[in-house]
Amino acid sequence: MTTTTTLPPQRKARTASALIAALVLGTGLAVQAAEGLRPEVGKPLQAAQDLIKAQKFKEALAKVRDADAVSGKNAQESFTIERMRLAAASGAGDLNTATASLDALDKSGKLAQPEKLRYLESLAGSAYRAQDYAKTNQLGQRYYKEGGNSASVRTLLVQAQYLSGDYTGAAKALTSEVQASEKAGGPPSEASLKLLLSTASKLNDTDKYVYTVEKLLTYYPKKEYWGDLLSRLQRKPNFSEKFALDTYRLALATGSLRNANDYIEMAQLAAQAGYPAEGKQVLDKGYASGVLGSGPGAERQQRLRDLLTKRSSEDKAAQPGVEAQAIAAADGNALVKLGFNLALSGESAKGLSLMQQGLSKGGLAAAEASKLRYGIAQVLSGNTSQAHATFRTVTGTDGAAELARLWSLFARSKPSNAA
Structure with missing residues (x-):
C-alpha cells in the first residue's frame, strides 16, 4: 500500500490566484497613492494595473516595460515599476522576471518585511503550479529564511521535493514535521503521514515505512494499515x-x-x-x-x-x-x-x-x-x-x-x- 498525497490541481490554482490577487491589490494602492510619479511613468503603470485586474498579465508586462523605458526615473518610480512588474510577471508565469523584480525591491530597502514574505509565498505557489520544483524549493527556503511561518509553504516545499524525486529530503522534512506535531501535543496530519509513507516506499526504507504505518495506526487506525504493516514486518531481514x-x-x-x-x-x-x-x-x-x-x-x-x-x-x-x-x-x-x-x-x-x-x-x-x-x-x-x-x-x-x-x-x- 503506497499513497501519494498532493494538492488537487483546482486547489492549487485557487491558491495561486488568491495570492496574485493580493499582489494586484497591493500594487493598485501603490499606483493610486504613490507620490513622485511623473505622468509618463504613472499613466502606463495605471494601465498595467487595470490589465492585471483583468488578468491580462502579458499585456500588463508590456505596459510596465513602457514605464521602465522612461529615462531619469527617481527611486519611487523605480520601486513602483518593479512592484507592478512583479505582480504582472507572477500572473503571467514568468518566474525569472518576477524573482528579479523581487530582488530589486529587496535591494531598494523600501520593501516592508510582511510584503516581502507575501511575495515570496505567492512566487513559491506559482513555481509549484508551473511544476518548477527546483524554483519552488529555492523560493520556499528563502521564505522561511526571511522569517515566514506559513504551513502552506511548508506543504509546497515537501511536495516539491517529493515530485522532483528528492525522496530523501522529503522524508527528512516530513519526519521533522511529524515529530514537531507530536512534541506540540497534537496529531500529525494524515496527509503528511501518507506522503511520508509513500516516500518510504519509494526509498524502499522498511524501517521508515513501518514507523509511519505505526503513526497512522496511532492517530488514524484502519484495518488496511494493519495488514500492510504486518506484511512488511515479516519481510524485514532480522524478523524470525x-x-x-x-x-x-x-x-x-x-x-x-x-x-x-x-x-x-x-x-x-x-x-x-x-x-x-x-x-x-x-x-x-x-x-x-x-x-x-x-x-x-x-x-x-x-x-x-x-x-x-x-x-x-x-x-x-x-x-x-x-x-x-x-x-x-x-x-x-x-x-x-x-x-x-x-x-x-x-x-x-x-x-x-x-x-x-x-x-x-x-x-x-x-x-x-x-x-x-x-x-x-x-x-x-x-x-x-x-x-x-x-x-x-x-x-x-x-x-x-x-x-x-x-x-x-x-x-x-x-x-x-x-x-
Missing part, C-alpha cells in the same frame, strides 16, 4: 520465523487476515505449535466470516477443522496430567505454554496465573517470546493496562520487541477489564 504465528494472532485480532490461505496457514501453525484449540477457533472464525467453507478448498478445510476439533478434545482431556507435570518441572517452559493454551481457549484467569508462575520459575528457553505471549494473553483477556507493562519488558532484535510494540499499540484501542 518463530514469530510468524504471533504475527497472525495480531492480524486476526485486528481483522486484517486477508483470505482463506491466511486462515488455513494460521490454523496449521497453531496446531504445529501445540495449540489445536486456537487453530480450531481460527477456522471457526473463517467459517463464520464466509471466507472458509466454499469453493474448491472446502473439503480440505473441513478435514482440517475436524482434525483440530478432535485434537482440542484430546488436549482438554489430558490437561490435568499436563498441568501436574508442568508444576513439577524444574523450569517454567511447560507452565507458560499450558497457561497460554488455556488463555487462548477462554480460560484466561487460570491461564494467566499459570503463565505468571512459569515466568517466575524461570529457566525459559525463549524468555522474550514467553513475555510477549504473556502480554498477548493479557490483551486478549482484556487486561490491557497490565499488558502494556509486560510489553515494555520485551527486548531483542529478532522481532519480539517489535511485535510487543505493535500489540501494545493495538491494546490502546481496547478497553481494559482490570484497574
